[in-house]
Amino acid sequence: xxxxxxxxxxxxxxxxxxxxxxxxxxxxxxxxxxxxxxxxxxxxxxxxxxxxxxxxxxxxxxxxxxxxxxxxxxxxxxxxxxxxxxxxxxxxxxxxxxxxxxxxxxxxxxxxxxxxxxxxxxxxxxxxxxxxxxxxxxxxxxxxxxxxxxxxxxxxxxxxxxxxxxxxxxxxxxxxxxxxxxxxxxxxxxxxxxxxxxxxxxxxxxxxxxxxxxxxxxxxxxxxxxxxxxxxxxxxxxxxxxxxxxxxxxxxxxxxxxxxxxxxxxxxxxxxxxxxxxxxxxxxxxxxxxxxxxxxxxxxxxxxxxxxxxxxxxxxxxxxxxxxxxxxxxxxxxxxxxxxxxxxxxxxxxxxxxxxxxxxxxxxxxxxxxxxxxxxxxxxxxxxxxxxxxxxxxxxxxxxxxxxxxxxxxxxxxxxxxxxxxxxxxxxxxxxxxxxxxxxxxxxxxxxxxxxxxxxxxxxxxxxxxxxxxxxxxxxxxxxxxxxxxx
Numbered sequence: 001x002x003x004x005x006x007x008x009x010x011x012x013x014x015x016x017x018x019x020x021x022x023x024x025x026x027x028x029x030x031x032x033x034x035x036x037x038x039x040x041x042x043x044x045x046x047x048x049x050x051x052x053x054x055x056x057x058x059x060x061x062x063x064x065x066x067x068x069x070x071x072x073x074x075x076x077x078x079x080x081x082x083x084x085x086x087x088x089x090x091x092x093x094x095x096x097x098x099x100x101x102x103x104x105x106x107x108x109x110x111x112x113x114x115x116x117x118x119x120x121x122x123x124x125x126x127x128x129x130x131x132x133x134x135x136x137x138x139x140x141x142x143x144x145x146x147x148x149x150x151x152x153x154x155x156x157x158x159x160x161x162x163x164x165x166x167x168x169x170x171x172x173x174x175x176x177x178x179x180x181x182x183x184x185x186x187x188x189x190x191x192x193x194x195x196x197x198x199x200x201x202x203x204x205x206x207x208x209x210x211x212x213x214x215x216x217x218x219x220x221x222x223x224x225x226x227x228x229x230x231x232x233x234x235x236x237x238x239x240x241x242x243x244x245x246x247x248x249x250x251x252x253x254x255x256x257x258x259x260x261x262x263x264x265x266x267x268x269x270x271x272x273x274x275x276x277x278x279x280x281x282x283x284x285x286x287x288x289x290x291x292x293x294x295x296x297x298x299x300x301x302x303x304x305x306x307x308x309x310x311x312x313x314x315x316x317x318x319x320x321x322x323x324x325x326x327x328x329x330x331x332x333x334x335x336x337x338x339x340x341x342x343x344x345x346x347x348x349x350x351x352x353x354x355x356x357x358x359x360x361x362x363x364x365x366x367x368x369x370x371x372x373x374x375x376x377x378x379x380x381x382x383x384x385x386x387x388x389x390x391x392x393x394x395x396x397x398x399x400x401x402x403x404x405x406x407x408x409x410x411x412x413x414x415x416x417x418x419x420x421x422x423x424x425x426x427x428x429x430x431x432x433x434x435x436x437x438x439x440x441x442x443x444x445x446x447x448x449x450x451x452x453x454x455x456x457x458x459x460x461x462x463x464x465x466x467x468x469x470x471x472x473x474x475x476x477x478x479x480x481x482x483x484x485x486x487x
């Protein structure tokens with residue numbers, strides 16, 4: 001009963017707020033009409049031939065139409081002058097994230113911040129600049145290739161098979177931005193396109209110089225948005241848009257419908273996108289798409305790693321999951337199997353459990369190894385009669401827990417906070433003891449993983465890139481498991 005009430009409370013409050021707001025707007029409109037009628041009556045009494053002030057002050061259709069027309073012109077004019085990504089909370093959120101992370105990472109004395117705001121435009125950098133150039137002396141170290149996960153909202157989409165997810169995966173990298181179902185656009189051009197020189201071309205995704213790192217990370221963390229993928233609710237969507245609680249961002253469609261818009265940093269007219277956002281009409285068929293937190297589609301980033309056929313994937317699941325229901329992991333595995341045809345399977349000794357407060361409860365473990373069965377899709381029919389299990393990948397799944405062997409200061413903080421280490425991210429503030437408890441728990445977990453694994457992660461594969469048979473990685477017999485497609 002309590003769970004049912006908690007699910008109904010927010011929609012009910014949203015409905016009450018929407019009705020109250022509509023009533024308030026109706027009263028305001030009536031006041032504007034009365035004001036216009038009173039002004040007309042004053043003009044009529046001044047010698048325009050009408051001697052009955054009550055008749056002159058009546059709300060005639062012409063007056064109502066005039067008020068509506070004036071408000072419409074003001075709205076359209078404001079939509080042309082003020083871009084939708086500028087008047088939302090996205091710009092504010094973006095500036096603070098850039099200052100908190102990118103600005104704080106710059107060497108001391110290098111920043112030249114504004115004395116009033118503390119912001120420095122040079123804190124941000126283009127995403128295409130992230131990583132080392134090929135001619136760099138450090139290029140042999142192979143720095144990480146950043147893949148920023150985002151959700152492309154399809155709340156108003158017409159694909160009935162996706163009516164629950166209401167979003168699709170969207171990524172931004174130093175090379176490209178886009179989605180598997182739509183296509184990709186360049187965020188930078190390393191070599192000239194055929195028939196074009198570097199000076200002539202080209203248009204980059206998300207702006208004249210391409211999308212910036214600050215913009216991409218802000219969108220990826222835009223958890224509070226009117227359109228939130230499978231979290232979307234019509235009443236909440238309308239209310240959040242109306243009160244401008246909008247952290248998401250409108251950018252050009254990377255697909256064919258965005259041929260004339262993909263290079264723009266914001267829609268040129270704000271009214272249409274705002275209405276689509278308010279009434280949950282976002283899709284991927286218009287010139288612009290609405291992007292928000294990647295967790296509105298899949299919260300671990302595992303989907304895109306499997307799509308790229310990564311052989312070794314390490315996932316750190318830091319979601320709020322007190323009951324250890326593994327919702328984010330289950331969501332990722334389910335969508336990967338449906339969309340990509342690749343099963344992910346764990347062995348029976350899966351020991352990640354909820355917080356262990358009872359000393360008699362069985363001990364848990366911070367990690368689990370799973371097999372990413374690429375062989376179900378990518379196998380060579382001419383060389384094998386069944387799936388080649390050695391072609392599969394490995395998933396190292398890591399999740400914080402409290403199992404009794406943690407450092408004493410972590411035990412102390414856990415005694416105070418019963419939700420630790422799965423406290424809600426709705427709390428955007430942290431104390432020194434909270435921060436240190438999570439940090440040292442992570443260090444302790446990694447040390448435990450290194451000690452418990454049979455071999456270093458670097459030795460999971462042979463020199464030919466084939467997967468070694470490990471005790472903790474389930475071996476699935478040939479012919480068992482999910483769908484198979486010849487590629």
